[in-house]
Amino acid sequence: MMKRLLMVTLLITLASNLCMAQYRYSGTFYQLRWGETEDSQDLITPVNALGNPLCVKMGSSWSATLEGAGGLIGWKVSYARLRSLVDGTVHFTVNDPGVGNLKMPGQPYPLPDVPSYVDHAQLEVSYVICYWGSWGPTYYLTPIYSSEVFVVLDAPKAPMSPAWVNVLRLSCSWASGATDDSTAARKVTNALHLNGTYNGGWSAHTESFTDSDETFYVADFILSGLTGQCNDFADFLLCLQTSVGIGNRWVQRSHPLAEASRNVQINNQTYTVLDFITNNLDAAPWGSSMYDGVAMWWYHQFCVNNSGQVWDGCIQFDRPSSFRLAVIGMPREPDYRDNLVDAFLVRVNGVTTVVRRSDRLGEHWEKYWMPTPQDGFIPQIRTRRNGHP
Amino acid sequence: MTTQPLTLCIALLTVSAAAMQQIPADIPRNKEVRTEGFELWRAERTIPDIGFPDLLPLVCDAGDMPGYALLLPPAPPEGRKDIVGPGEYTHTRLQIGYRYGQISREWFSLSALQAYHSGAVQLLSRMRNEWVQVEVRLYPQPARQLGQTFAKIQRSSSARLRRGTPSGHWLGEENFYLPDNRGGGTVWFVYDRATVHVVASLSLRLAEAIAHSLLYRLLMHPKQVVMPVAVPRIAVEGRLLPQAGLTMLGNVVVAPTSVLRPFGVQAQVTRTSELWAVTLRRGDRWVQAEAFGWRARTSQGEIALERPVFPYSGDLVVPLRQVAEALGLTVQAQ
DSSP: OHHHHHHHHHHHHHHHHHHHOEEEEESSBOOEEOSSOSSGGGEESSTTBTTSOEEEETTOOEEEEEEOOTTEEEEEEEEEEEEETTTOOEEEEEEOOSSOSOBOTTOOEEEOOOOSSOEEEEEEEEEEEEEEETTEEEEEEOOOEEEEEEEESSSOOTTSSSEEHHHHHHHHHHTTTOOSHHHHHHHHHHHHHHHOEEOSSOOOSEEEEETTEEEEEHHHHHHTTSEEOHHHHHHHHHHHHHHTTOOSOEEEESSOSSGGGOEEEETTEEEEEEEEEEOOEEESSSSSOTTOBOOEESOOEEEEOTTSEEEEEEEEEEOTTSOEEEEEEEEIIIIIHHHHEEEEEEEETTEEEEEETTSGGGGGGGGGOOOEEEEEEOOEEESOGGGOO | OOHHHHHHHHHHHHHHHHHHHTOOSSOOTTOOEEETTEEEEEOSSOOTTOOHHHHGGGSOOTTOSTTEEOOOOOOOOTTOOOSSSTTOOOSEEEEEOSSOEEEEEEEEEHHHHHHHHHTSOOOHHHHTTSEEEEEEEEOSSOGGGGTOSHHHHHHTOSBOOEESOTTOOOOSSEEEEEEOSSSOEEEEEEETTEEEEEEESSOHHHHHHHHHHHHHHHHHOTTOOSOOOOOOOEEETTEEOOSTTOEEETTEEEEEGGGGGGGTOEEEEEEOSSOEEEEEEETTEEEEEETTOSEEEETTEEEEOSSOOEEETTEEEEEHHHHHHHTTOOEEEO
């Protein structure tokens, strides 16, 4: 009877100590949010706690720590494994059986370095902890705890600062293996084009449009199976790229929204640029799909950097010689513009004319292309349109 | 026709019908709940007077779409990331939020489903080459007052939307469509508190036919979720028809074929996974029509219908006057 009572007491003490113990990691971790609600509860804190998703810089060093409550004598990692959720690669395994090599509370237990490339992985860890129990030092082997790990190039950038877990699950999977910005940007752009579905160009998950702003509902776009118009694709591509740490990215439109802002003065006459007719396009998804072919658009939206390079996950250029040209850092002028646009519809003196580059009016071709705003913009991002006022 | 699609279709119908009965009455707020292909979500604050059970009757039933079925994906093999949100795929999504209540559902062609289950196609995006998707929203007040207008949607769209309907028939208070380059496309309309959006990647006519059927569903909703239309009393062979099931889509009265039974009309239904057709006979006259078809074959030749035929509650709804007159019945509106 007494023995059983002592055992129960011991277990209760142990359990309470385990609850109070703070399992943490130290290293270069970045703040995350779930991307489910707009309130502060969406933030994932602490950023380095066992069990929470972790966002960590590639190639960095990290270690496990255990801050103990009263009674903790020592601890160590007994088992740890970091395994890619993308292709199953085991990045490292730690096996440290027995009770030797214990660390003091708060002392770090170094883990093998984070992989030196982008990945979406799972970290599994179990600990041996040593408590001062009723009968002296007591050892306890914890269950295996797991954390989702997002290995990124660098600190996530706006608008993904903090980065959203539901975006990172895609971006880190799609960019898996990338060791630099341009590779990661190429991978996520192509993956978005492969997995997304262009809806033909009608308003889907963006609203409150101006020439320098809009609101993009990220969770709605993801839950729709990545279906939307060019605004949604461009905004989401921006999120994908910035979530893995790529900076110097904005979105931009080919033209201002209002007709009144589309006037060009040529030889003292006002030319108003209306729609444009595209060349042959492979609209998302890659390969044959609903809105492939030639389109007439009022504007098109894409992702851009301050050197005027464009990334576009919504379309690829379907060349007559049957290869497709992906837009992955393509110079906006002249390459992207001239691959995209076959003709502009231009109104002058009340008459609308189709202008191709080879036409007489085509000598002003560059003036009909009006990237807006000049420096691009970063959209407001929200979770669900239906979730808040 | 092989038996495999039929078996698949029936299995999916069974599962989804069961799931519909099991929608939890009270789900946590701001948390997605997934069950048997259904996803439910409600916001912290929601519009009044709309619950999940109110949304379900607003979309076609799982088995209403001949040639198409719902996808219930098997758990993907470990490491396979070929569908966005593997293991979380849902064919029917219901959400009630601050701005509206919404239900959407998607079907894939039987051949696309076979390709998926055989592993020949692994991307959800690729399956959307043979796809039907419907989305119905209910707003707390007339949707046009809340910005659901052609003009406002056009202002935030990169493409030029086409005002009207592909057929030119009346459909709701405002509408537009957006054809793709392969014969399919999108149809959208607003009626009172509701907006409806249909995509059919293989046929724009199918998209419009489905859109008409969704308007009928809105008008038939037991909670009268949208403004009812005035329906004249209809007499067939001098006898008044009961009003149940009758409504007007534009200026055309539509009704389930069953309303004609008391007038000696016999119905022979052919229903497989790829076809839902009815042959109505009265004496030596007959009319044959298919679900979501715009034409009917009759004993006097083929006729173009004023409204498409569509399923509702296990029956096919038809433009009443045209079908009744083809069967030799006289129809009068009072």
